[in-house]
Amino acid sequence: MIQMDLEQRQSSRFVRPFQVTNHEDETFSAAFEGADVNLTGLGFFIDDPDLFLPQQRLSLRIKNEQTDEVYCLEGVEVIHLRPDDSGKYLCGCHISHVTSNQLLAHHRLVMTDAETALVSMETSKLSEFNFMEDGSELSTDESDFQEASMALNLAVSQSESNQQEVARFVQSVESIFASTQSSDMKLQDLKEEFEDFKQYLGQMNESTIAFATLAKLLAHTPAEPQDKLAWKTLISDFETRFLSEEQQVAYDFMHQGLDADEALEIAQEYLKK
Structure with missing residues (x-):
């Protein structure tokens, strides 16, 4: 399980085209615009800051708009809500735990090119590559x-x-x-x-x-x-x-x-x- 203090989180964030919605919204009918990501966190824009509270735990559905891949993250904690220049609010979140499939899907969203991989890996922590065994399939090879x-x-x-x-x-x-x-x-x-x-x-x-x-x-x-x-x-x-x-x-x-x-x-x- 990925669990770490806030100061251990990656400092490098990358802008990516993605959508965020709640776990039940399978069609992304009420999706939020994604802002930035790294291996242990993501941010997205909301209109109403009262929608979420700091330290609130969320179950989110993510859509990678570059590949149309959809995956879920059950262990997401709201870290901050900050006003943005666009007039919206940036909801910054920390991914507290993932399964192996979720780790792979999120890795694909972040690591789109060699330069990004290099920058991200330089600041990554060992615990970011850990994941929950429960719900993670074992190899068949x-x-x-x-x-x-x-x-x-x-x-x-x-x-x-x-x-x-x-x-x-x-x-x-x-x-x-x-x-x-x-x-x-x-x-x-x-x-x-x-x-x-x-x-x-x-x-x-x-x-x-x-x-x-x-x-x-x-x-x-x-x-x-x-x-x-x-x-x-x-x-x-x-x-x-x-x-x-x-x-x-x-x-x-x-x-x-x-x-x-x-x-x-x-x-x-x-x-x-």
């Missing part, structure tokens, strides 16, 4: 699950490596406390050790989650050929943005028959050359 299994094995292996780093950190701190250095020198060493570990902690949490999210994306690859191709593009965007060079090389090595531990170890050695 065995190879997708083989790929997902590789990603999960790498996540487990990396998690074990992270545990070793935690043990090293604890041992290092204990050694500093047991040393005969002055209190000032001990304090300085402790500060440096904690600062280094804090930086590593953020990296190791995201790197493990990245592999787990990749596995989830692979396992929910759609069956319809056009959707499958678009989903592979989404996965490629994800890998480029959230897998480090070492992780991408390790993932490639696993495709050559190595196990996860070997793949990560050889990837480290390979990139040192």
